[in-house]
Amino acid sequence: MLILKCPYCGVDAEETELTAGGEAHLKRFGPGASDDDFHDYLFMRENPKGVHFERWRHSNGCGKWFHAARCTATLEVFGTYSAQVTEPPKEIRDAISAKRPGWTWREFS
Amino acid sequence: MSTRLANQGRLIDRSKPVTFSFNGTSMQGYQGDTLASALLANDQMMVGRSFKYHRPRGVVASGAEEPNALVGLGQGNRFEPNQRATTTELFNGLTAISQNHWPSLEYDIGAVNTALARFLPAGFYYKTFIHPKPFWKHVYEPFIRQSAGLGKAPDKDSRDADTYEHFYAFTDVLVIGGGVAGLQAAKAAAQSGAKVMLIEQTAHWGGRAPVDGGTVNDEPVDKFVEQLVSELETMDNVTLRSRCMGAGVYDHGYVLGYERLTDHKPGTQGPRHRLWRIRAKQVVTATGAIERPLSFAGNDVPGVMLASAMRDYVVNWGVTPGERVIVATNNDDAYRTAIILKQAGVDVLRVVDARPSAGPLADEARSLGIRVDPGKAIAKVKGVKRVKKVAICNQEGIGGAREEVECDAVAMSGGWSPVVHLWSHCGGKLIWDEANAHFRPDPDRPPLGANGEGFVVAAGSTSGPLALGEVLADAHAAGKAAAKAAGFKPKNTKAPQGEAETEAPMQAVWLMPAKAEVQLRMKSWLDFQNDVKVSDVQLAAREGYESVEHTKRYTTLGMATDQGKLSNINGLAILADALESEIPKVGTTTFRPPYTPISMGAIAGEARGEVFQPIRRTPMHDWHDRNGADWEPVGHWRRPYAYVRAGESVHDAVNREVKNTRENLGLLDASTLGKLIVKGPDSGKFLDMMYTNMMSTLKVGKCRYGLMCSENGFLIDDGVVARIDEDTWLCHTTTGGAERIHAHMEEWLQTEWWDWKVYVANVTEQYAQVAVVGPNARKVLEKLGGMDVSREALPFMEWRDGQIGGFDCRAYRISFSGELSYEIAVPASQGQAFWDALMEAGKEFGVKPYGTECLHILRAEKGFIMIGDETDGTVIPQDLGLHWAISKKKEDFLGKRAQERSHMTDPDRWKLVGLETVDGSVLPDGAYAVGEGVNANGQRNVIGRVTSTYYSSNLSRGIAMGLVKNGPNRMGEVIEFPGTDDKIYKAKIVDPVFYDKDGEKQNV
Amino acid sequence: MSEPISALNHASFDGIARIEECGLQGMITLRGDLSDKLVTKAVKDATGQKMPGQREAFVNGETGVCWMSPDELLVLVPYAEVEAKLAAMQDALSGVHALAVNVSDARAVFRVSGPTAREVLGKVAPVDFSSDVFQPGQIRRTRLAQVAGAFWMDDAESFRVVCFRSVADYVFKLLKVAAQPGSEVGYY
């Protein structure tokens, strides 16, 4: 039963107020993209046992999407942040480094 | 015999007798009794039968760990199987029945298994019952099922007479367990100012301490408990709940509390159980420790009891389970039982102590005249339905040279195991404590919370120490630590000084006698309920079931309703010994919630009957209900399937509605269709991405039918889009689609195109929407008067705002039926009045309401697709011949790239066609068309399937739509659909528009 | 037009707390840039209230404004005035990117009142109702058992609870169960 702080309304929302939205920071591939790129965009999800970035929506609340950095092995939450960014902000990455030195996720570390 | 003592019994009120019944026999107890103590007071030694061998079973414990004394409680709609007598508070009129026997507790046919026990070792069923094959299902399994199971199932049609509820609570520190440790931890935490909640599973505070004795700050411990409780009660930041068990600890500080409100006074007003959903920053588990049985032959005979339990029965309830008692132990604590029994006037024949020597408590016992036999063991308990005598031998050895002593009860103590369940539920790790021979929480590896730090602290005997002074000191420190971790500054206070008699070290004894021969091991029980013996665990190890999980599953050790509370450590030790390994290396099985079983009713909470799930109602819901609506759930909405009149079948009603709507005038409650306002300068661009169609070019005042696909290319929704003004569109969705599509739009706006200036609002429920359909549609609107709804003023696929019959409305000239049709939206609060006005004005035009099935038929006659019928999540618009709705001009829309993949452009995809049976009958729903031969897996090759099929009363024949391989190129071909009724249905491939192909009826 | 009817037409129930449907309440969903002066002014003109901050609710009787999200407000006005207020608001906001829409009929409003009102809501919403955490002046959007809802407090012992109109019947029955006689919790 996770609790995530919604960065938009400031509520420490429990899981039943939230909807999980899968991997964060996907780059959309549309018409003109190669079969491989399109396939990876739709299906090739990061599935780490450890640090993970994902999307959530405060659906039974303010309705806003946001991002969370979380450990899939311990469910530790490193932070939540705006949905309107294409990569994890520095303070989130630093917070993870403090807890999980040497972590990597996709091209981030 | 077991009997009520003349005095003692701190929890009972002898002035308040209580009458109850057991197996139909009326008995008496006192207020404050548990069912178990009352049964023992009535000399009811045998209370049930075991699971596998149907052996007689008596009360063995005094609390939640009880594996044997399970009863069926209550009657009728309040009957509950498998209730523990030890945790059931006695009340007037309580009825209990014993379990797992036939025909009676005393004479049980199943007890033949006990004679056959030798042939029924652990896992025997894996090796037998293999031949002949059909016998498993028809002979062996029914027999096993009937003899297994414990309690009687409630009546098949019983409906729980009680209600349940949930409650959310938030606290800084939650303390689980109201013994001295929990109370002290709560105080230490609360002194910091933290919000503290303390929950206790029983109705009493103080736990074991008042029974075990000792002093705190030089006062008797029960006085200390009393003072502590009243002190906590006066603290504003402390909440105390008794009869509330900590059932489970979950991630991020979520804890389930199981409060039993009326189990001790059934029939009183209010819910029976309340499930607390507690969020705590820190959890203190002060759940105490549980005494372990000793493994000796016959340790399962009624009358053999945990030493601590026997002490509880004497002190708490004034009941002694025997008059001549033998105590068997490997530690000093059991001497307290001997002393208390003796002081209560019970004959304590001797203490059989496996150790060579004991501590001061033994001296005290001796001074009371109790014989102490060091280095001795119980070789065997004799007796079937109750203890008759005990054979005593040397602990070292195989159990020879026995001395037999007649007695009627045995108190046993194998040492104490901390209750580590709640610590472990969420990942807390354990360490093996060699001195006390038990697993205890490893404070360095606690369960981790959302911040990655530990969020559970163990306090008191849960964390290892057993002596009163150490327990209090540990609990005090735990309370402070929890408060600190929750962000508070604990007061610099000292723990109260607890004193108890010093004890000599215990000695791990896993088998009595240490080298017991196999005949004894086959009678030495580990799991009393499931009939797992020492020899079974040894057999599992011998056969290679070496992992503790294998052994558990192979033998069923610890899988009974007590979940191994008494058996786990003893079983592990036997396994470790058999594997010539060490206990910590063998490890434990996983502790899973709940701590003790909790009712399904409590888990379901209020969500039963009318509030099981929300039913969404349109403003005209009650009218439909009063006028014969046969309801159909669509998502959470209810829509009338048809309006059935007296004497009509549903089918008749549908046919009547279809004809009437085509010939006269039909009204459909279309309020459930989603309505989303999309506004902003980038709305056109946005909707062009959302829909396959071009929406940006739609003219103000006009409507366009639109298709939505997922990014994976499949159709997900459709509906009419109206352009309201320069930067505002109104998008209709399917029924139940509004929330989903609204969320879909917000997702793209918030997470992909956040710089686009678009706002979306869901206004679905602002409006009651009525489809006015049929040749007389215009007439009724004109009669009501108001806006011009003529062909010229309001052409097909346009909308206007105005008034009709005095109602402010928006009228859309759209048609899902092929008839002259208007959809009129009025404010929801006017919906019923508007509907009434239409019904009244429409009388002369033959107005009748129609339901969803009629809607389906009307659209199918016109070849219109329905999301959910023609689509199923695997269909792309191209499959449905909807190329006209897929813009060729747009570079991009959601789903466009997906639809370019090889399988999506495969010319062999199944495509939409109409289907007409050769004989006019109705094709079966969901039927498949067959091709030639079979595939590589021997399955019949198929070339298509029916997606919608109806009887058309207008055409007086069956009509259908379907997806057929290469269908549109095979017009006129007859294909075969095998039914599940063994008939072959032949159907001709035709154009999907069956009715009014030129659209003359709607364009009038 | 005929007399407008709210979802449950003032139904009520007395248990450990009083539950009543409040009848029709004028409501406008306003989406826009909440830091925009024109938006602030439009709110002020319609309600007399200043712009609420995160999760604030400034409500006085049937008039007020609640913060719904960083770009959304719920504007409350008397039901009879909603069309006029909306028109004025739309007019005032014609130059900015904003959306103002009448949602009065899309909602139902309940009052839950009495000394145990906090407890009744504590049975259906995953929210800390402690008086030091949730007070008049705040709004919380959350879940009422299985449906979305929002509430604020009019005073120390009464809440106004908003849900969608179609589930008004469910929410009413839900609150009735939560307020059933004999179900006092004694927690708040």
Next chain:
Amino acid sequence: MKHYSAFAVAREALRYHTGWERAWRSPEPKKRYDVIIVGAGGHGLATAYYLGKNYGIQNVAVIEKGWLGGGNTGRNTTIIRSNYLQDPSAAIYEKSRGLYEDLSQDLNYNVMFSPRGVMMLAQTQHEVRGYQRTAHANALQGVKTEWIEPERVKQLVPIINIDGPRYPVLGALWQERGGTARHDAVAWGYARACSNMGMDIIQQCEVTGVRSENGRVTGVETTKGAIECDKLGIVVAGHSGQLAEMAGFRLPVEALALQALVSEPIKPCMDVVVMANTVHGYMSQSDKGEMVIGGGTDGFNNFTQRGSFHHIEETVRALVETFPMISRLKMLRQWGGIVDMTGDRSPILSKTPLGGCFINCGWGTGGFKAIPGSGWGMAQLMATGHSPLTEAFSLDRFKEGRFIDESVAAGVAH
């Protein structure tokens, strides 16, 4: 190996069961095997078994990081059915169900396959149409199912409430020869049979790397040293992604928590398996008497083997509504497992970009019932390079947009 029978048990009883030998050997790994299977769960062991039985490939090691059968094989709700909609699914699940029919005799180990019948309730018109479609499909797929009316439902399941206020039961899809089996026994039975063929089951041995040369697998590195092989099968459920990474490719799977629970045991009251997909819950009664209950998955990646309690609540309230008499039963135990989910919620049984390396994963919530069929198909694929049973479940289907979507007919695919 000692043959199991009632006679053998009786004979052993006379010597207090001291003569039983190990059900499977516990050897140290050899230097080289023809085939290594990673993962001694049901699927891995079954693959090894049919490699030996059907193709004579017996120089096989099954490597397990924990204890055999300790993953999802031992923590599912044991339902066996094959009433799937899509042809490839129906083929592999029906093959599997058919193998279950004779598995006890085949393995000489009683796996307690109990074809007591599986019923999928239709509680909306949409579900009625969906299941009628499935019934038609099954008839052509050689899967024996039938559509039954509410009266028959009540007759088969007396404890059901067929006219509940919210979702009355409108009928059901009934598979008479579906049922349950004892999950642990399936793993143990296969393990014993594999061991008996001379295969090595190596427990407590974790694979830490995959070795390859020229794009072909040559062996694995393990905590018990390097082991060579010609072919490698990765069959590790929740940890497929980690193994695939070692083998140098990625998988379109995500790990989610799936939960289940049991009640305390009661006397027999329900003889069939009932699945209610509209309300998301299913229930059967074990031979022990427990009501065995399962629900849906969490929506987020999770390797903890713990799920969120609200899913338990949702499932239980659905079942209390469907079977009101369970309200006063008690939940004895809840648990969770890690399931790997693919993009279309159907499994992957496939060759991989690494030569000689095969993958079997993505069973999501429905793996137990598929164990024999999956093992049969994987063995065929690994031995011969092709299997009609596994063909449609290849890795490349996602790129082509060729999905096997079972949610079409039922919301969940347990």
